[in-house]
Amino acid sequence: MAKDDGVIGRIKDKLVESKQRWAREGRLLTGRGDAAHANRLPPGQREVMNWPVLDLGIQPEIALADWRLTVDGLVGHPLDWSWDDFLAQPQTDDVSDIHCVTAWSRYDNHWQGVSARHLLSLAAPLPAARHVICHSHDGYTTNLRLEMFAGDDVLLAHRWEGKPIPVEHGGPVRVVVPSLYFWKSAKWLRRLEFTAEDRPGFWEVRGYHNEADPWQEERYG
Numbered sequence: 653m654a655k656d657d658g659v660i661g662r663i664k665d666k667l668v669e670s671k672q673r674w675a676r677e678g679r680l681l682t683g684r685g686d687a688a689h690a691n692r693l694p695p696g697q698r699e700v701m702n703w704p705v706l707d708l709g710i711q712p713e714i715a716l717a718d719w720r721l722t723v724d725g726l727v728g729h730p731l732d733w734s735w736d737d738f739l740a741q742p743q744t745d746d747v748s749d750i751h752c753v754t755a756w757s758r759y760d761n762h763w764q765g766v767s768a769r770h771l772l773s774l775a776a777p778l779p780a781a782r783h784v785i786c787h788s789h790d791g792y793t794t795n796l797r798l799e800m801f802a803g804d805d806v807l808l809a810h811r812w813e814g815k816p817i818p819v820e821h822g823g824p825v826r827v828v829v830p831s832l833y834f835w836k837s838a839k840w841l842r843r844l845e846f847t848a849e850d851r852p853g854f855w856e857v858r859g860y861h862n863e864a865d866p867w868q869e870e871r872y873g
């Protein structure tokens with residue numbers, strides 16, 4: 653009996669502890685921080701369990717032996733990485749949600765790759781650099797403001813759910829920018845160009861929004 657009381661006491665202590673922690677963190681208070689994010693699903697989206705493929709009708713196959721990543725434009729240290737160079741960089745894991753402008757969202761994608769922050773620390777953008785233009789092997793381009801590219805969850809990903817990213821989803825390496833609609837996440841990445849002037853990409857010149865924040869529903873514009 654005394655023993656049982658002890659166990660229950662410990663459980664109660666745990667519950668109290670976690671509630672105290674919630675109170676400290678302000679958990680469940682929708683007014684705290686960004687209220688829009690209290691709901692995980694951005695406006696106008698629906699959750700899917702599958703992973704749709706969207707491309708321009710080309711899925712370029714790049715052999716790892718031929719793969720290179722060029723980082724150029726307004727940077728102090730341009731980069732030209734082979735596959736081995738890329739894999740030799742520190743690897744970062746991140747779990748994030750995908751929000752596609754065509755209204756599907758896919759939760760909890762486990763990505764692994766080189767963080768944009770690590771790349772920035774090596775490439776050292778010049779003060780004049782304000783934008784990053786992503787160039788892909790299928791001719792696709794998309795533009796990101798440097799601050800968006802510098803987000804701590806932005807990856808040059810080569811693994812998804814512990815496996816190489818399949819070619820239809822942009823392998824060997826794709827960009828992942830979780831905070832923006834997924835068209836900003838270039839598949840089959842080959843070059844990152846740092847520029848002073850903005851340069852709208854493939855979908856941005858075809859009526860998609862330049863910024864693409866799903867929480868503001870910046871779909872078109």
Ligand SMILES: Nc1nc2c(c(=O)[nH]1)N[C@H]1C(S)=C(S)[C@@H](COP(=O)(O)O)O[C@H]1N2
Nearest residue numbers: 704705706707708788792821835837838839
């Ligand atoms: N190179 C390249 N990247 C691209 C695209 C593309 O056509 N080519 N489509 C974009 C769009 S519109 C979306 S929604 C996502 C789709 O990625 P997925 O096919 O892995 O779902 O990739 C984005 N990146």
Ligand SMILES: [Mo]
Nearest residue numbers: 706752753835
């Ligand atoms: Mo898309």
